Amino acid sequence: MRTETLEFQAEARQLLRLMVHSIYSNKDVFLRELISNASDALDKLRLASLVDKDLQVDTSDLHIAIEVDKAARTLTVRDNGIGMSRDEVVQVIGTIAKSGTAELLRTLRESTDAAASQELIGQFGVGFYAAFMVADRVELVTRRAGETGGTRWESTGEGTYTIAPVADAPQGTAVTLHLKPADADDNLHDYTAEWTIRQIVKRYSDFIAHPIRMEVERPGAEGGEPSTEVQTLNSMKALWARSRDEVEPAEYHEFYKHVSHDWADPLEIVHMRGEGTFEYEALLFLPSHAPLDLFSPQGRRGVQLYVKRVFIMDDCEALMPAYLRFVKGVVDAHDLSLNISREILQQDRQIQVVRRRLVKKVLATVKDLKANQPEKYRTFWAEFGAAVKEGLIDDTENRDALLEILSVASTHDAAEPTDLAGYVSRMKDGQTDIYYATGENRATIENSPHMEAFRAKGYEVLLLTDAVDEVWVERVGEYDGKTLRSIAKGQVDLDTEEERKAAEAERERQRTEYADLLAWMGGALADQVKEIRLSSRLTTSPACVVGDAHDLTPTLEKMYRAMGH
Ligand code: ADP
Ligand code: MG
Numbered sequence: 001m002r003t004e005t006l007e008f009q010a011e012a013r014q015l016l017r018l019m020v021h022s023i024y025s026n027k028d029v030f031l032r033e034l035i036s037n038a039s040d041a042l043d044k045l046r047l048a049s050l051v052d053k054d055l056q057v058d059t060s061d062l063h064i065a066i067e068v069d070k071a072a073r074t075l076t077v078r079d080n081g082i083g084m085s086r087d088e089v090v091q092v093i094g095t096i097a098k099s100g101t102a103e104l105l106r107t108l109r110e111s112t113d114a115a116a117s118q119e120l121i122g123q124f125g126v127g128f129y130a131a132f133m134v135a136d137r138v139e140l141v142t143r144r145a146g147e148t149g150g151t152r153w154e155s156t157g158e159g160t161y162t163i164a165p166v167a168d169a170p171q172g173t174a175v176t177l178h179l180k181p182a183d184a185d186d187n188l189h190d191y192t193a194e195w196t197i198r199q200i201v202k203r204y205s206d207f208i209a210h211p212i213r214m215e216v217e218r219p220g221a222e223g224g225e226p227s228t229e230v231q232t233l234n235s236m237k238a239l240w241a242r243s244r245d246e247v248e249p250a251e252y253h254e255f256y257k258h259v260s261h262d263w264a265d266p267l268e269i270v271h272m273r274g275e276g277t278f279e280y281e282a283l284l285f286l287p288s289h290a291p292l293d294l295f296s297p298q299g300r301r302g303v304q305l306y307v308k309r310v311f312i313m314d315d316c317e318a319l320m321p322a323y324l325r326f327v328k329g330v331v332d333a334h335d336l337s338l339n340i341s342r343e344i345l346q347q348d349r350q351i352q353v354v355r356r357r358l359v360k361k362v363l364a365t366v367k368d369l370k371a372n373q374p375e376k377y378r379t380f381w382a383e384f385g386a387a388v389k390e391g392l393i394d395d396t397e398n399r400d401a402l403l404e405i406l407s408v409a410s411t412h413d414a415a416e417p418t419d420l421a422g423y424v425s426r427m428k429d430g431q432t433d434i435y436y437a438t439g440e441n442r443a444t445i446e447n448s449p450h451m452e453a454f455r456a457k458g459y460e461v462l463l464l465t466d467a468v469d470e471v472w473v474e475r476v477g478e479y480d481g482k483t484l485r486s487i488a489k490g491q492v493d494l495d496t497e498e499e500r501k502a503a504e505a506e507r508e509r510q511r512t513e514y515a516d517l518l519a520w521m522g523g524a525l526a527d528q529v530k531e532i533r534l535s536s537r538l539t540t541s542p543a544c545v546v547g548d549a550h551d552l553t554p555t556l557e558k559m560y561r562a563m564g565h
């Protein structure tokens with residue numbers, strides 16, 4: 001049968017080069033990645049067999065096997081899960097589909113600092129390619145459930161791979177690593193040693209819901225022949241079903257890495273349980289950094305749904321609103337049918353109740369961080385604030401909670417964002433509104449002529465630079481009984497009663513003085529502007545363009561124009 005040699009996609013090649021010459025010091029994690037993939041494949045098979053009654057597969061003994069050949073220096077991770085078709089192998093192993101990869105790799109290349117590259121790899125999560133940190137050749141033999149023929153894939157990680165059909169592959173996937181010589185690198189352990197493998201599995205994969213088995217040697221009793229036996233290396237305890245004080249932080253972290261495919265530790269853990277008519281357990285995580293696809297329309301939602309320990313689906317959108325799409329974790333709902341569909345889930349009353357509780361708990365957790373762990377809160381808001389603000393647009397039920405955890409840049413302090421309560425506490429006597437300005441960045445806003453009067457008066461202005469800001473401020477309208485008012489719209493009244501009278505007299509005088517000039521300008525600019533007014537709000541700039549109270553702001557105008565309106 002024919003063997004083809006194919007090239008890795010350019011981005012995959014770069015990532016592989018990083019792995020082959022890896023600077024990542026913790027090489028043990030390659031095993032975590034392979035086991036994680038095997039476990040996903042077993043979940044997928046179980047699910048497929050539930051959904052597709054015609055699929056002829058045996059799901060009675062789903063497991064992962066680790067096989068060692070000391071003489072050949074190979075390590076194999078085998079599963080009897082869903083497997084891959086030839087095209088899938090080419091698609092998912094030969095290319096990297098994650099959005100933002102190219103950009104990330106560019107940063108990696110430009111970075112000369114080894115620690116920084118480590119961190120970037122950590123953020124990206126290299127998955128299957130991690131095998132090339134410890135192996136100089138990797139073989140993968142796989143057969144997709146329901147198909148008759150299998151596929152063999154092989155590569156040294158150097159730009160190309162070979163792919164060939166195989167007739168007799170068992171269903172599922174076996175990944176065989178031809179391990180690098182033990183002295184190739186200080187960070188390599190002996191991955192053929194039982195003790196090493198046991199330790200790594202215990203450390204990183206103990207909670208995996210399928211048995212991870214290995215054949216081990218047992219010395220014979222009293223000088224008798226040594227024998228072998230197959231042992232299960234992991235406890236398979238579902239972490240979310242255990243009580244919080246029984247779980248070590250490190251266990252939570254490894255579990256997070258398994259469900260999120262992230263290499264960094266989570267920022268915060270939310271472990272909850274619902275009792276009563278509808279029982280569920282939820283183990284949720286706030287990541288410590290935003291994924292590359294946070295704002296891509298194809299971006300994923302992080303929560304997995306289980307029913308009584310059985311994996312049902314990834315990206316369960318019924319359980320988390322879009323603005324919390326970065327929350328990762330597991331929800332185990334006890335009373336659902338195993339083959340429930342996404343569509344039905346969306347309608348399910350009980351799921352809606354669970355979702356409301358999860359959202360409230362997540363927001364309460366952030367509020368708690370804000371009050372008690374400001375460093376963590378700052379990280380959270382810097383990474384996810386722009387997404388969370390989307391919630392202010394349509395989650396009216398949680399609007400107050402969202403407004404409480406919100407923070408925005410402000411003229412009050414160049415380095416520290418403020419929350420709305422902070423703004424209100426600093427409002428001047430006689431100030432009735434909360435002032436804000438929107439724009440592309442802080443500098444542009446600060447230099448805009450609109451700011452002058454506010455600066456002169458000593459009024460604090462919130463500086464809103466995310467695209468979503470314009471929408472939520474309009475929608476929310478007020479906070480604590482105070483109107484959110486744009487400094488760029490309509491007539492903003494900054495003066496007290498006497499100042500107003502004096503200013504009015506002065507304006508009257510100026511109107512007469514400049515009447516001819518204004519009339520002339522009005523004629524000359526008739527096509528560009530609605531009206532020419534003498535301004536009371538500028539102190540140093542000669543003129544500025546002001547929108548009507550109901551006009552679009554310049555940023556929104558630009559956005560709509562870009563969209564073709
Ligand atoms: P991730 O697990 O984050 O998707 P990986 O690089 O670990 O990324 O794996 C890439 C893809 O290869 C997986 O999404 C899956 O489709 C496929 N894959 C890897 N290992 C297996 C396996 N043992 N069985 C079936 N598919 C697998
Ligand atoms: Mg993976």
